[in-house]
Amino acid sequence: MNIRLLLVDDNTLFRKGLTALLAQQADLAMVGDLASGREATQACISLEPDVVVMDIRLAEGSGFDVVSLLKRRQTQVRILILTGSRTEEHVSAALRLGVDGYVLKDASLEELLIAIRSVARGKKYLSPDVSGHVVESFLHPEQANGKSSQLDQLTTRERGILRLIAEGRTNRSAAEFLCVSPKTVEKHRASLMQKLGLRNAAEMTLMAMEMGLIERPQSFVRLMGGATDPT
Numbered sequence: 001m002n003i004r005l006l007l008v009d010d011n012t013l014f015r016k017g018l019t020a021l022l023a024q025q026a027d028l029a030m031v032g033d034l035a036s037g038r039e040a041t042q043a044c045i046s047l048e049p050d051v052v053v054m055d056i057r058l059a060e061g062s063g064f065d066v067v068s069l070l071k072r073r074q075t076q077v078r079i080l081i082l083t084g085s086r087t088e089e090h091v092s093a094a095l096r097l098g099v100d101g102y103v104l105k106d107a108s109l110e111e112l113l114i115a116i117r118s119v120a121r122g123k124k125y126l127s128p129d130v131s132g133h134v135v136e137s138f139l140h141p142e143q144a145n146g147k148s149s150q151l152d153q154l155t156t157r158e159r160g161i162l163r164l165i166a167e168g169r170t171n172r173s174a175a176e177f178l179c180v181s182p183k184t185v186e187k188h189r190a191s192l193m194q195k196l197g198l199r200n201a202a203e204m205t206l207m208a209m210e211m212g213l214i215e216r217p218q219s220f221v222r223l224m225g226g227a228t229d230p231t
Contacts, residue, residue, distance in 0.1 A: 002029040008040045008054035037066035051078045078119040101125035158192040166208035
């Protein structure tokens with residue numbers, strides 16, 4: 001019986017190339033490849049995939065939101081995260097949401113195939129590098145407690161705004177992205193800065209990097225130059 005696969009990744013070249021490779025496997029059936037999480041949640045109803053292979057960094061929102069929604073509405077679907085992020089925060093968040101597997105994008109095709117087939121059979125799969133981080137965090141929780149406790153202070157909205165500002169968005173741009181007013185963003189921004197003891201956007205960027213919310217902020221060089229971002 002073929003494993004029905006749905007691939008979700010906003011990098012078109014990567015997505016199409018991987019789709020072509022996976023389609024060559026006799027036991028895999030590609031039912032679709034999509035760019036956004038919004039499309040994925042709708043497609044899971046009509047395409048009925050057995051396994052969804054997806055990144056957590058999507059152009060339209062966070063992959064974590066998609067995972068949370070699918071795990072509530074499509075409980076039979078297995079979710080395999082395929083991402084470049086190996087931060088403890090992302091791995092822990094994914095596991096808490098109930099993902100069935102977590103594979104890094106620098107993995108070999110053979111490893112990815114093993115992961116897909118494993119989760120399709122109801123097993124869990126973690127890339128060796130990722131599982132090492134998880135074990136290390138378990139053995140030495142005191143090293144991760146500081147960042148986790150800081151992140152736990154923030155509401156979901158505050159975390160989202162911290163990530164957007166750290167990625168280089170102004171208050172106005174973040175408001176447009178979240179479909180809220182600039183004043184709402186200003187309010188949450190002031191609150192999270194007070195909670196974390198931050199003074200400016202440069203410190204927000206550094207904190208977001210330490211928490212694993214972002215990896216390569218486009219605005220980092222500009223912010224570290226001391227410029228004050230416009231609102």
